[in-house]
Amino acid sequence: MGAAATLAACGETTSEATPAPSPIPTAPPTAATQPPAPAQLRLLGWPFRPDLLRERLDAFERYRGDVRVLHEQAQQDYPVRALEALTRLPSVDVVQARDGLVGAWWSGRALQTMGAEDTWRVVLDAMWPHARQAVTLGGQVVGLPYYADAMLLAYNRQLLERVGAPVPSTLEELTDICRDAARRQIVEFGISLNLAPKVFTNLPWWGLVYASGGRLAAPDGPDPAAVAVLEWLRDASAVSNVVDPDFGLATYDALAREQHIFSIVGAHVLRRLNQASPGAFGVAPIPGIASPLGTVAWTPLYSVAANAPLPADAVDLVNYLGGPGPAGDYASATFWLRQEGLIPAYRQLLERPDVEGDLAAWIDPSALTPILAAARPVERLWERWFLSWEHELQTQVQAAIFGRQSADGALAAAEAVARELALNSGG
Numbered sequence: 001m002g003a004a005a006t007l008a009a010c011g012e013t014t015s016e017a018t019p020a021p022s023p024i025p026t027a028p029p030t031a032a033t034q035p036p037a038p039a040q041l042r043l044l045g046w047p048f049r050p051d052l053l054r055e056r057l058d059a060f061e062r063y064r065g066d067v068r069v070l071h072e073q074a075q076q077d078y079p080v081r082a083l084e085a086l087t088r089l090p091s092v093d094v095v096q097a098r099d100g101l102v103g104a105w106w107s108g109r110a111l112q113t114m115g116a117e118d119t120w121r122v123v124l125d126a127m128w129p130h131a132r133q134a135v136t137l138g139g140q141v142v143g144l145p146y147y148a149d150a151m152l153l154a155y156n157r158q159l160l161e162r163v164g165a166p167v168p169s170t171l172e173e174l175t176d177i178c179r180d181a182a183r184r185q186i187v188e189f190g191i192s193l194n195l196a197p198k199v200f201t202n203l204p205w206w207g208l209v210y211a212s213g214g215r216l217a218a219p220d221g222p223d224p225a226a227v228a229v230l231e232w233l234r235d236a237s238a239v240s241n242v243v244d245p246d247f248g249l250a251t252y253d254a255l256a257r258e259q260h261i262f263s264i265v266g267a268h269v270l271r272r273l274n275q276a277s278p279g280a281f282g283v284a285p286i287p288g289i290a291s292p293l294g295t296v297a298w299t300p301l302y303s304v305a306a307n308a309p310l311p312a313d314a315v316d317l318v319n320y321l322g323g324p325g326p327a328g329d330y331a332s333a334t335f336w337l338r339q340e341g342l343i344p345a346y347r348q349l350l351e352r353p354d355v356e357g358d359l360a361a362w363i364d365p366s367a368l369t370p371i372l373a374a375a376r377p378v379e380r381l382w383e384r385w386f387l388s389w390e391h392e393l394q395t396q397v398q399a400a401i402f403g404r405q406s407a408d409g410a411l412a413a414a415e416a417v418a419r420e421l422a423l424n425s426g427g
Contacts, residue, residue: 271341
């Protein structure tokens with residue numbers, strides 16, 4: 001105890017333990033930042049080569065990166081299924097549209113404009129005139145083309161050479177060639193026409209009327225050229241017997257089997273025919289009463305739903321599938337031409353050396369171009385009651401062909417239905 005006191009007096013004390021340093025504070029762990037989920041667009045279409053359409057949609061997704069596209073297919077009852085998809089909530093964003101449906105959908109406000117014509121001026125100016133008429137109304141762009149085909153006269157070169165006749169330019173010449181071929185037992189029926197009733201327009205009929213300079217919307221009485229065409233069809237089917245009476249047979253199948261010399265088909269059919277038998281089939285304008293004066297065209301298109309959840313992205317998709325696309329090269333139109341022979345809606349594509357070369361493998365571009373330039377869409381296409389009227393028109397044409405109605409009486413009856421439909425719809 002004395003020693004301890006002595007040490008304390010001298011200022012010495014016992015040492016204390018040094019406290020451990022505090023750890024450096026760290027931020028609490030956080031989850032890794034996730035990229036936003038891609039937006040999803042819905043496209044409704046019909047089941048034609050969905051594998052190829054998927055290729056285009058995959059290309060669009062690579063281009064956008066932030067968008068995915070779900071392709072819905074209406075396997076049956078397309079007009080009904082499509083309208084349901086356009087009007088439900090949430091609706092689809094984009095729809096493939098037959099031009100015969102667009103008028104009713106537009107009138108019913110199931111579609112929205114893609115912008116004024118001035119916004120799409122360059123794109124519209126590049127189209128065939130008939131395609132432009134099919135995608136615009138009242139200064140507004142209602143969609144962009146999937147493709148734009150026209151009806152023409154396809155013929156078997158070898159069979160026509162056996163007859164020893166040139167390609168006909170009038171219906172009288174066509175009749176004479178077919179009768180001569182039957183008399184010499186080259187073919188039983190010289191021409192096949194698919195005039196069976198259809199859900200959409202009966203395009204061989206329209207092609208014959210336009211080739212003769214006729215029209216169907218004739219409020220002052222049946223157009224003489226249209227009457228003459230219907231009378232020719234009656235004669236060709238029941239008197240001259242140059243038309244195969246099996247109107248329901250797909251015309252290109254009969255032509256491919258060399259059962260007929262001629263048929264009126266869409267230009268895309270020549271790809272199938274000439275790939276199977278290279279160079280065997282030629283094309284020409286549809287003969288008219290006096291001389292070829294035109295033909296009918298149709299333009300399926302892509303349109304944006306009125307209630308599209310993603311309207312800006314939907315317009316981008318429509319431009320990718322039906323317009324010039326981000327590169328301005330109309331890649332989708334070129335793709336469908338090369339894959340399936342679907343004719344582009346854009347004149348300039350047929351002038352590109354690579355595209356012209358693709359066409360030349362199965363159709364003569366110099367013969368096709370004037371046919372497309374002279375083509376026009378069916379009349380009353382934009383009326384909301386178009387399909388009802390066209391259905392009645394088909395019924396009356398059938399009645400005249402089979403002798404149940406006169407030609408002028410059939411056309412007058414169809415025109416009366418048009419007036420009634422217009423009155424009931426308020427326009």
